[in-house]
Amino acid sequence: xxxxxxxxxxYRNYSNIKFQFPxxxxxxxxxxxxxxxxxxxxxxxxxxxxRSFRTNQLDSLIQKEKDSFFLETKIETHGHYxxxxxxxxxxxxxxxxxxxxxxxxxxxxxxxxAILFCPDDMHIFSQTPKMRRRxxxxxxxxxxxxxxxxxxxxxxxxxxxxxxxxxxxIDDALIEVYTDQLVNYQKIIILQRHAFIKELLxxxxxxxxxxxDKEEKIDARYKTFVEVNEDLEDNIRQKYEHSYEKExxxxxxxxxxxxxxxxxxxxxxxxxxxxxxxxxxxxLIALKLALAKIIKEKTGQNPILLLDDIFSEFDNNRxxxxxxxxxxxxxxxxxxxxxxxxxxGNRTVQxxxxxxxxxxxxxxxxxxxxxxxT
Numbered sequence: 001x002x003x004x005x006x007x008x009x010x011y012r013n014y015s016n017i018k019f020q021f022p023x024x025x026x027x028x029x030x031x032x033x034x035x036x037x038x039x040x041x042x043x044x045x046x047x048x049x050x051r052s053f054r055t056n057q058l059d060s061l062i063q064k065e066k067d068s069f070f071l072e073t074k075i076e077t078h079g080h081y082x083x084x085x086x087x088x089x090x091x092x093x094x095x096x097x098x099x100x101x102x103x104x105x106x107x108x109x110x111x112x113x114a115i116l117f118c119p120d121d122m123h124i125f126s127q128t129p130k131m132r133r134r135x136x137x138x139x140x141x142x143x144x145x146x147x148x149x150x151x152x153x154x155x156x157x158x159x160x161x162x163x164x165x166x167x168x169x170i171d172d173a174l175i176e177v178y179t180d181q182l183v184n185y186q187k188i189i190i191l192q193r194h195a196f197i198k199e200l201l202x203x204x205x206x207x208x209x210x211x212x213d214k215e216e217k218i219d220a221r222y223k224t225f226v227e228v229n230e231d232l233e234d235n236i237r238q239k240y241e242h243s244y245e246k247e248x249x250x251x252x253x254x255x256x257x258x259x260x261x262x263x264x265x266x267x268x269x270x271x272x273x274x275x276x277x278x279x280x281x282x283x284l285i286a287l288k289l290a291l292a293k294i295i296k297e298k299t300g301q302n303p304i305l306l307l308d309d310i311f312s313e314f315d316n317n318r319x320x321x322x323x324x325x326x327x328x329x330x331x332x333x334x335x336x337x338x339x340x341x342x343x344x345g346n347r348t349v350q351x352x353x354x355x356x357x358x359x360x361x362x363x364x365x366x367x368x369x370x371x372x373x374t
Contacts, residue, residue, distance in 0.1 A: 001113055001301045002076045002331045003044065009070040010063040012039035013357035021331065023076060026323070026347055029335045030362075030369060031354040037335040040354070041116070041306045043071055044333065047084060048114035048304075049138060050093060050105055058091050075112055077301055084111060106152070110142030113295060117288045118308040122280045125271050129261035136193055136262065139291060143298045147192055154185035158253060166251045175244075183236045186257050190224055190232065196294075197222045197262060203290035204283075210325060211282030218283055221263040225255040278313060285310070285322075292330070302330040311336050319343045341366045 002023040008014040013036045021027055029037045038054075045053055052061060062069045068089035075082050085096040095102035102108045124135055140147045161178035164171060201220045208218050222228070226235040243254050264271045266279060275283070288305075295303045305326070311319050311334075320343050326332055328347075341349070351366040352359055362369055 001304055003073055003112070003304060004076050004081070005074045006044070007070070007072040008040075008043050010066040011043055011061060011069040011071065012036065012063065014039060014043075015063065015357070017357070017359060019359070022348070022350055024329050024331055024348075026326070026332045026334060026344065026349045028339070028344070028349050028351050028366075029333060029354060030339045030351060031337070033337060035354045036357045037354050038118075038308055039357075041118075041308050041333055041335055044073075044112070044114055044304065045116050045306060047071055047073055047086065048110070048112040048142075050086075050095075050109055053116055053118060053120070058088055058093075061088065073112065082111065084108075106141065106145075106148045109138075113142055113299070113301075113303040114306055115288055115292055115295070115303050116306040116308065117285060117310055118306075119281075119312065121284055121288075122277070124284070125264055125275075125280055129259065132262045133258075133260055136196060139295075140192060140196055143295060144192065147189070150185050150188045154182065154189060154257065157181045157185065158256060158258060161253050162251075165247055165253065170248055179237075179240050182253075182256065183233060183240070186236055187233050189257050190226075190228060190236075193224075193257070193260065194222050194228050199294060200287065200290050203293050204286040207289050207325075208282065208286040210321065211285055212279070216279070217267050218286065219265040219268070221265060223261040223263055224257060225259065281313065289325075292327070302327060305330055305332040307332065307334045309335055309337075311338060316340070316343065320345065323347060338371055339366065340370050 003021050004023065006019045006021065007017070008019075009016045019040075029040060031037050042052055042054060046061075055061070068087060070085070070087050072083070072085045075084065083096075083098050085099070087094040087096075093105075095105070095108045097108065097111070124132060137147075137151065141151070157178055161175065161182065164174050164178065197220055201218065205218055208216070226232065226239055229235070239255050247254050264283065266275050266283065271280065271283065292303055292305060295301075310322070314322065323344055339351070341351075349363070349366075351362045351369075353362045353369060354360075
Protein backbone atom coordinates (compact mmCIF):
# COMPACT_ATOMS: atom_id res chain seq x y z
CA UNK A 1 0.00 0.00 0.00
CA UNK A 2 1.22 3.48 -0.86
CA UNK A 3 0.00 7.04 -0.46
CA UNK A 4 0.73 8.67 -3.80
CA UNK A 5 -0.74 12.09 -3.04
CA UNK A 6 -1.94 13.96 0.03
CA UNK A 7 -3.70 17.32 0.26
CA UNK A 8 -4.01 19.08 3.64
CA UNK A 9 -6.01 22.25 4.28
CA UNK A 10 -6.49 24.15 7.52
CA TYR A 11 -4.98 21.31 9.54
CA ARG A 12 -2.68 22.32 12.41
CA ASN A 13 -0.05 24.63 10.83
CA TYR A 14 -0.80 23.58 7.22
CA SER A 15 -3.01 26.10 5.40
CA ASN A 16 -3.05 24.47 1.99
CA ILE A 17 -0.39 22.02 0.85
CA LYS A 18 -0.19 19.06 -1.50
CA PHE A 19 2.36 16.27 -1.36
CA GLN A 20 3.39 13.70 -3.95
CA PHE A 21 5.03 10.61 -2.46
CA PRO A 22 6.95 7.88 -4.32
CA UNK A 23 5.90 4.26 -3.85
CA UNK A 24 7.75 1.77 -1.63
CA UNK A 25 10.10 4.49 -0.46
CA UNK A 26 11.33 5.99 2.78
CA UNK A 27 10.08 9.56 3.17
CA UNK A 28 12.39 11.27 5.65
CA UNK A 29 10.77 14.39 7.13
CA UNK A 30 13.48 16.59 8.57
CA UNK A 31 13.31 19.83 10.57
CA UNK A 32 13.62 21.48 13.94
CA UNK A 33 11.03 20.92 16.65
CA UNK A 34 7.54 22.43 16.31
CA UNK A 35 7.76 22.96 12.53
CA UNK A 36 5.04 20.52 11.43
CA UNK A 37 6.81 17.17 11.00
CA UNK A 38 4.54 15.29 13.38
CA UNK A 39 1.49 17.13 12.03
CA UNK A 40 2.11 15.52 8.64
CA UNK A 41 2.39 12.05 10.16
CA UNK A 42 -0.67 12.73 12.30
CA UNK A 43 -2.76 13.59 9.23
CA UNK A 44 -1.93 10.21 7.66
CA UNK A 45 -2.77 8.47 10.93
CA UNK A 46 -6.10 10.32 10.98
CA UNK A 47 -6.90 9.05 7.50
CA UNK A 48 -6.25 5.52 8.75
CA UNK A 49 -7.96 5.60 12.15
CA UNK A 50 -10.29 8.64 12.08
CA ARG A 51 -8.63 9.94 15.21
CA SER A 52 -5.49 11.74 16.28
CA PHE A 53 -2.82 10.02 18.37
CA ARG A 54 -2.16 13.32 20.20
CA THR A 55 -5.58 14.66 21.18
CA ASN A 56 -9.23 13.68 21.50
CA GLN A 57 -10.36 17.23 20.68
CA LEU A 58 -11.25 17.46 16.99
CA ASP A 59 -11.47 21.26 17.13
CA SER A 60 -7.83 21.50 18.19
CA LEU A 61 -6.80 20.06 14.82
CA ILE A 62 -8.46 22.92 12.92
CA GLN A 63 -6.27 25.88 12.11
CA LYS A 64 -7.01 29.00 14.12
CA GLU A 65 -9.76 31.23 12.70
CA LYS A 66 -10.93 28.40 10.41
CA ASP A 67 -14.10 26.37 10.89
CA SER A 68 -13.07 23.07 9.28
CA PHE A 69 -10.14 21.03 8.03
CA PHE A 70 -9.79 18.91 4.90
CA LEU A 71 -7.69 15.85 4.12
CA GLU A 72 -7.64 14.15 0.73
CA THR A 73 -5.48 11.28 -0.44
CA LYS A 74 -4.99 8.86 -3.27
CA ILE A 75 -3.76 5.43 -2.26
CA GLU A 76 -2.36 2.64 -4.42
CA THR A 77 -2.71 -1.07 -3.69
CA HIS A 78 -1.44 -3.63 -6.21
CA GLY A 79 -1.91 -1.12 -9.03
CA HIS A 80 -5.45 -0.20 -7.93
CA TYR A 81 -6.06 3.42 -6.91
CA UNK A 82 -8.62 4.76 -4.44
CA UNK A 83 -9.57 8.34 -3.56
CA UNK A 84 -10.40 9.21 0.04
CA UNK A 85 -11.50 12.47 1.61
CA UNK A 86 -12.26 13.68 5.13
CA UNK A 87 -13.88 16.99 6.04
CA UNK A 88 -14.18 17.84 9.73
CA UNK A 89 -16.44 20.71 10.81
CA UNK A 90 -18.59 21.36 13.88
CA UNK A 91 -16.97 18.31 15.52
CA UNK A 92 -18.42 16.09 12.77
CA UNK A 93 -16.46 13.85 10.41
CA UNK A 94 -17.68 13.73 6.83
CA UNK A 95 -16.14 10.82 4.93
CA UNK A 96 -15.91 10.20 1.19
CA UNK A 97 -14.67 7.26 -0.89
CA UNK A 98 -14.40 8.04 -4.61
CA UNK A 99 -16.39 11.21 -3.71
CA UNK A 100 -19.27 9.07 -2.43
CA UNK A 101 -20.32 9.62 1.21
CA UNK A 102 -19.35 6.89 3.65
CA UNK A 103 -21.92 6.51 6.42
CA UNK A 104 -20.20 4.01 8.71
CA UNK A 105 -16.81 4.73 10.25
CA UNK A 106 -16.08 1.00 10.14
CA UNK A 107 -16.34 1.10 6.33
CA UNK A 108 -13.62 3.76 6.19
CA UNK A 109 -11.15 2.75 8.89
CA UNK A 110 -8.34 0.62 7.51
CA UNK A 111 -8.68 1.57 3.83
CA UNK A 112 -5.47 3.43 4.61
CA UNK A 113 -3.73 0.87 6.80
CA ALA A 114 -1.06 2.73 8.75
CA ILE A 115 1.02 1.63 11.73
CA LEU A 116 2.41 4.33 14.00
CA PHE A 117 5.38 4.43 16.32
CA CYS A 118 5.75 7.54 18.46
CA PRO A 119 7.53 8.04 21.81
CA ASP A 120 4.23 8.50 23.67
CA ASP A 121 3.25 4.97 22.64
CA MET A 122 5.39 3.69 25.48
CA HIS A 123 2.61 4.79 27.82
CA ILE A 124 0.73 1.70 26.64
CA PHE A 125 2.64 -0.23 29.29
CA SER A 126 1.43 2.02 32.14
CA GLN A 127 -1.95 3.25 30.93
CA THR A 128 -5.33 1.75 31.73
CA PRO A 129 -6.50 -1.63 30.36
CA LYS A 130 -8.86 0.34 28.10
CA MET A 131 -5.91 1.75 26.16
CA ARG A 132 -4.34 -1.68 25.71
CA ARG A 133 -7.68 -3.10 24.53
CA ARG A 134 -7.95 -0.23 22.06
CA UNK A 135 -4.49 -1.07 20.68
CA UNK A 136 -5.57 -4.65 19.98
CA UNK A 137 -9.07 -3.78 18.79
CA UNK A 138 -7.97 -1.07 16.36
CA UNK A 139 -5.58 -3.43 14.60
CA UNK A 140 -8.06 -6.32 14.49
CA UNK A 141 -10.74 -3.99 13.12
CA UNK A 142 -8.45 -3.04 10.23
CA UNK A 143 -7.78 -6.62 9.18
CA UNK A 144 -11.06 -8.35 10.08
CA UNK A 145 -14.51 -7.04 9.19
CA UNK A 146 -16.04 -9.96 11.10
CA UNK A 147 -14.26 -8.80 14.25
CA UNK A 148 -15.65 -5.30 13.77
CA UNK A 149 -19.19 -6.60 13.37
CA UNK A 150 -18.96 -8.97 16.36
CA UNK A 151 -17.46 -6.32 18.64
CA UNK A 152 -20.19 -3.83 17.70
CA UNK A 153 -22.92 -6.42 18.34
CA UNK A 154 -21.37 -7.31 21.70
CA UNK A 155 -21.27 -3.65 22.77
CA UNK A 156 -24.93 -3.16 21.80
CA UNK A 157 -26.10 -6.28 23.66
CA UNK A 158 -24.03 -5.37 26.73
CA UNK A 159 -25.70 -1.96 26.79
CA UNK A 160 -29.18 -3.48 26.52
CA UNK A 161 -28.42 -6.09 29.19
CA UNK A 162 -27.27 -3.39 31.61
CA UNK A 163 -30.43 -1.39 30.93
CA UNK A 164 -32.52 -4.49 31.65
CA UNK A 165 -30.62 -5.15 34.89
CA UNK A 166 -31.38 -1.60 36.11
CA UNK A 167 -35.15 -1.99 35.81
CA UNK A 168 -37.15 -2.21 39.02
CA UNK A 169 -38.66 -5.52 37.91
CA ILE A 170 -36.02 -7.59 36.13
CA ASP A 171 -37.20 -9.82 33.27
CA ASP A 172 -35.20 -13.02 33.78
CA ALA A 173 -36.18 -14.42 30.38
CA LEU A 174 -34.97 -11.28 28.61
CA ILE A 175 -31.68 -11.34 30.54
CA GLU A 176 -31.21 -14.96 29.48
CA VAL A 177 -31.62 -14.00 25.81
CA TYR A 178 -29.03 -11.23 26.21
CA THR A 179 -26.70 -13.60 28.07
CA ASP A 180 -26.86 -16.18 25.29
CA GLN A 181 -25.90 -13.49 22.79
CA LEU A 182 -23.04 -12.27 24.99
CA VAL A 183 -21.71 -15.81 25.29
CA ASN A 184 -21.66 -16.29 21.52
CA TYR A 185 -20.11 -12.92 20.69
CA GLN A 186 -17.49 -13.12 23.43
CA LYS A 187 -16.38 -16.58 22.42
CA ILE A 188 -15.53 -15.22 18.96
CA ILE A 189 -13.81 -12.09 20.30
CA ILE A 190 -11.77 -13.91 22.96
CA LEU A 191 -10.49 -16.46 20.45
CA GLN A 192 -9.52 -13.73 17.96
CA ARG A 193 -7.82 -11.58 20.59
CA HIS A 194 -6.01 -14.59 22.04
CA ALA A 195 -4.77 -15.75 18.62
CA PHE A 196 -3.75 -12.24 17.59
CA ILE A 197 -1.70 -11.59 20.74
CA LYS A 198 -0.06 -15.00 20.45
CA GLU A 199 0.94 -14.37 16.84
CA LEU A 200 2.05 -10.79 17.54
CA LEU A 201 4.40 -11.86 20.31
CA UNK A 202 5.74 -14.78 18.30
CA UNK A 203 6.88 -12.39 15.56
CA UNK A 204 8.04 -9.71 18.01
CA UNK A 205 10.30 -12.23 19.77
CA UNK A 206 12.07 -12.83 16.45
CA UNK A 207 12.72 -9.09 16.06
CA UNK A 208 13.49 -8.07 19.64
CA UNK A 209 17.08 -9.39 19.84
CA UNK A 210 18.12 -6.82 17.21
CA UNK A 211 17.02 -4.00 19.53
CA UNK A 212 18.53 -5.43 22.71
CA ASP A 213 22.15 -5.88 23.69
CA LYS A 214 21.21 -8.51 26.28
CA GLU A 215 19.72 -11.98 26.31
CA GLU A 216 16.14 -11.09 27.10
CA LYS A 217 12.78 -12.73 26.60
CA ILE A 218 9.60 -10.82 25.82
CA ASP A 219 6.07 -12.13 26.13
CA ALA A 220 2.50 -11.00 26.78
CA ARG A 221 -0.33 -12.48 28.80
CA TYR A 222 -3.92 -12.06 27.63
CA LYS A 223 -6.06 -11.52 30.72
CA THR A 224 -9.76 -12.20 30.30
CA PHE A 225 -12.49 -13.23 32.72
CA VAL A 226 -12.47 -16.96 31.95
CA GLU A 227 -9.95 -19.64 31.12
CA VAL A 228 -9.32 -19.91 27.37
CA ASN A 229 -9.49 -23.61 26.50
CA GLU A 230 -11.63 -26.11 24.59
CA ASP A 231 -14.49 -25.48 27.07
CA LEU A 232 -14.51 -21.72 26.46
CA GLU A 233 -18.23 -21.43 25.71
CA ASP A 234 -19.18 -23.39 28.83
CA ASN A 235 -16.73 -21.38 30.92
CA ILE A 236 -18.35 -18.10 29.82
CA ARG A 237 -21.87 -19.37 30.41
CA GLN A 238 -21.02 -20.69 33.89
CA LYS A 239 -19.45 -17.35 34.82
CA TYR A 240 -22.73 -15.58 34.11
CA GLU A 241 -24.83 -18.24 35.85
CA HIS A 242 -22.74 -17.97 39.02
CA SER A 243 -22.72 -14.16 39.05
CA TYR A 244 -26.36 -13.49 38.11
CA GLU A 245 -27.75 -12.99 41.61
CA LYS A 246 -24.99 -10.53 42.40
CA GLU A 247 -25.58 -8.75 39.08
CA UNK A 248 -29.25 -8.26 39.99
CA UNK A 249 -28.21 -6.65 43.27
CA UNK A 250 -25.59 -4.38 41.72
CA UNK A 251 -27.70 -3.83 38.56
CA UNK A 252 -24.86 -4.25 36.08
CA UNK A 253 -23.00 -6.88 34.07
CA UNK A 254 -19.99 -7.79 36.18
CA UNK A 255 -17.89 -9.78 33.70
CA UNK A 256 -17.00 -9.55 30.05
CA UNK A 257 -14.38 -8.81 27.41
CA UNK A 258 -14.97 -5.08 27.97
CA UNK A 259 -12.67 -5.48 30.99
CA UNK A 260 -9.90 -7.51 29.30
CA UNK A 261 -6.26 -6.55 29.64
CA UNK A 262 -2.86 -7.45 28.17
CA UNK A 263 0.11 -7.79 30.50
CA UNK A 264 3.46 -7.28 28.78
CA UNK A 265 6.36 -9.29 30.20
CA UNK A 266 10.13 -9.03 30.12
CA UNK A 267 11.95 -12.12 31.33
CA UNK A 268 8.64 -13.43 32.72
CA UNK A 269 8.18 -10.30 34.86
CA UNK A 270 5.67 -7.48 34.21
CA UNK A 271 7.55 -4.93 32.15
CA UNK A 272 6.59 -2.04 34.44
CA UNK A 273 8.42 -3.68 37.34
CA UNK A 274 11.85 -4.04 35.74
CA UNK A 275 12.20 -2.43 32.31
CA UNK A 276 14.21 0.68 31.53
CA UNK A 277 12.97 3.28 29.05
CA UNK A 278 15.32 1.80 26.47
CA UNK A 279 13.91 -1.70 27.00
CA UNK A 280 10.34 -0.42 26.70
CA UNK A 281 11.24 1.41 23.49
CA UNK A 282 12.87 -1.70 22.02
CA UNK A 283 9.87 -3.84 23.01
CA LEU A 284 7.46 -1.39 21.40
CA ILE A 285 9.39 -1.14 18.13
CA ALA A 286 9.49 -4.93 17.90
CA LEU A 287 5.71 -5.02 18.45
CA LYS A 288 5.04 -2.47 15.71
CA LEU A 289 7.24 -4.23 13.15
CA ALA A 290 5.66 -7.56 14.09
CA LEU A 291 2.27 -5.99 13.51
CA ALA A 292 3.37 -4.93 10.03
CA LYS A 293 4.31 -8.54 9.27
CA ILE A 294 0.92 -9.81 10.40
CA ILE A 295 -0.92 -7.27 8.25
CA LYS A 296 1.14 -8.26 5.21
CA GLU A 297 0.30 -11.94 5.79
CA LYS A 298 -3.42 -11.30 6.43
CA THR A 299 -4.10 -8.78 3.67
CA GLY A 300 -1.41 -9.52 1.10
CA GLN A 301 -0.10 -5.96 1.27
CA ASN A 302 2.27 -3.98 3.43
CA PRO A 303 0.81 -1.27 5.65
CA ILE A 304 2.22 2.24 5.65
CA LEU A 305 4.73 2.68 8.47
CA LEU A 306 4.80 5.97 10.42
CA LEU A 307 7.89 6.38 12.59
CA ASP A 308 7.75 9.61 14.56
CA ASP A 309 11.04 10.56 16.24
CA ILE A 310 12.20 6.95 16.20
CA PHE A 311 15.91 7.87 16.05
CA SER A 312 15.94 9.39 19.54
CA GLU A 313 18.30 7.55 21.89
CA PHE A 314 19.78 5.49 19.01
CA ASP A 315 23.45 5.88 18.12
CA ASN A 316 24.42 6.14 14.45
CA ASN A 317 25.18 2.43 14.15
CA ARG A 318 21.80 1.44 15.59
CA UNK A 319 20.03 3.90 13.29
CA UNK A 320 21.70 2.32 10.26
CA UNK A 321 20.85 -1.18 11.43
CA UNK A 322 17.21 -0.23 12.08
CA UNK A 323 16.85 1.16 8.56
CA UNK A 324 18.40 -2.00 7.10
CA UNK A 325 15.76 -4.10 8.88
CA UNK A 326 12.83 -2.16 7.43
CA UNK A 327 11.17 -3.84 4.40
CA UNK A 328 12.25 -2.58 0.99
CA UNK A 329 8.74 -2.88 -0.45
CA UNK A 330 7.05 -0.65 2.13
CA UNK A 331 6.29 3.07 2.20
CA UNK A 332 7.79 4.45 5.40
CA UNK A 333 7.51 7.96 6.86
CA UNK A 334 10.23 8.95 9.33
CA UNK A 335 10.42 12.25 11.22
CA UNK A 336 13.74 13.45 12.63
CA UNK A 337 15.45 16.54 13.98
CA UNK A 338 18.81 15.08 12.95
CA UNK A 339 19.86 14.08 9.46
CA UNK A 340 22.72 12.17 7.94
CA UNK A 341 22.08 10.55 4.53
CA UNK A 342 24.67 7.89 5.36
CA UNK A 343 22.22 6.29 7.80
CA UNK A 344 20.06 5.22 4.87
CA GLY A 345 22.79 3.36 2.96
CA ASN A 346 21.56 2.47 -0.52
CA ARG A 347 17.85 2.82 0.35
CA THR A 348 15.70 4.98 -1.90
CA VAL A 349 14.74 8.04 0.13
CA GLN A 350 12.71 11.19 -0.43
CA UNK A 351 14.06 13.91 1.87
CA UNK A 352 11.63 16.66 2.88
CA UNK A 353 12.63 19.66 4.97
CA UNK A 354 9.81 21.33 6.92
CA UNK A 355 9.98 24.80 8.41
CA UNK A 356 6.92 26.60 9.80
CA UNK A 357 4.59 24.42 7.78
CA UNK A 358 6.49 25.08 4.55
CA UNK A 359 8.00 22.08 2.79
CA UNK A 360 11.04 21.74 0.53
CA UNK A 361 12.09 18.59 -1.25
CA UNK A 362 15.83 18.34 -0.58
CA UNK A 363 16.33 14.89 -2.11
CA UNK A 364 18.95 16.26 -4.53
CA UNK A 365 20.94 17.93 -1.79
CA UNK A 366 20.43 16.17 1.55
CA UNK A 367 24.10 16.39 2.53
CA UNK A 368 23.81 20.17 2.73
CA UNK A 369 21.43 19.61 5.64
CA UNK A 370 23.48 16.99 7.48
CA UNK A 371 23.30 17.85 11.16
CA UNK A 372 23.54 16.47 14.68
CA UNK A 373 21.55 17.20 17.83
CA THR A 374 19.45 19.87 16.15
